[in-house]
Amino acid sequence: MEQEWPIFWSFRRCPYAMRARLALKSAGITVALREILLRDKPDAFLAASKSATVPVLELRDGRVIEESLDIMFWALQEAGDPAGWLSGWSLRKQETQAFLDELDGEFKTDLDRYKYASRYSADAQSALELANTHRAGGCNFLNRIDMRLSKKPFLNGYSAGLEDYAALPFVRQFRIADMKWFDKQSWPFLQKWLQAFLHSQVFKGVMYKYKPWVPGATPIIF
Ligand SMILES: N[C@@H](CCC(=O)N[C@@H](CS)C(=O)NCC(=O)O)C(=O)O
Numbered sequence: 496m497e498q499e500w501p502i503f504w505s506f507r508r509c510p511y512a513m514r515a516r517l518a519l520k521s522a523g524i525t526v527a528l529r530e531i532l533l534r535d536k537p538d539a540f541l542a543a544s545k546s547a548t549v550p551v552l553e554l555r556d557g558r559v560i561e562e563s564l565d566i567m568f569w570a571l572q573e574a575g576d577p578a579g580w581l582s583g584w585s586l587r588k589q590e591t592q593a594f595l596d597e598l599d600g601e602f603k604t605d606l607d608r609y610k611y612a613s614r615y616s617a618d619a620q621s622a623l624e625l626a627n628t629h630r631a632g633g634c635n636f637l638n639r640i641d642m643r644l645s646k647k648p649f650l651n652g653y654s655a656g657l658e659d660y661a662a663l664p665f666v667r668q669f670r671i672a673d674m675k676w677f678d679k680q681s682w683p684f685l686q687k688w689l690q691a692f693l694h695s696q697v698f699k700g701v702m703y704k705y706k707p708w709v710p711g712a713t714p715i716i717f
Contacts, residue, residue, distance in 0.1 A: 502527050530708055552569070610668065
């Protein structure tokens, strides 16, 4: 059957999928969203995705985009970047790439080790130590975000864009690991930036709960 829209495989709570959904919405690109459960991946998803990770975008011409940042770039460029998300990137390609690499590399590792320290440790004491070490590592990155935001309201510049929306779902997760502690940290600019995002219609617009996809289900037009 001819598929009318690209197929977008998603998982609501996944920060990678969140940032891809944010970019698709900003670009105004309509997709058929297929929510999956990571513990019960459908065969059609596994057939489409070599990495078996979400998000995955299956284009109508048969191309498959498997990395969330690639989906963001594809969507924004395809639509002519209507909201100026790529303005910061156009001006500072190298710095933006370095930021994205650190975000998906060192910061994500710190986030995982901090949030799920017990999975990586033999006992409670070593879990606590590991969590503290990686929380400190993450703070290093967050301190620098706060510093940047003290100069301009967004990482992208005077309006939010690629770096902001690529990072916000992960900063949100870092906060969720221990909200009381996070909210006490002296990151005035970062706290404001994150809170504005959490309360935004933009964020709410990509967080609807959908039932997991099953073969033959009515497409969810996202
Ligand atoms: N580099 C990938 C990473 C995507 C990723 O790791 N997604 C997680 C969910 S947040 C996943 O699908 N994990 C596979 C699993 O848990 O089975 C991207 O940017 O899209």
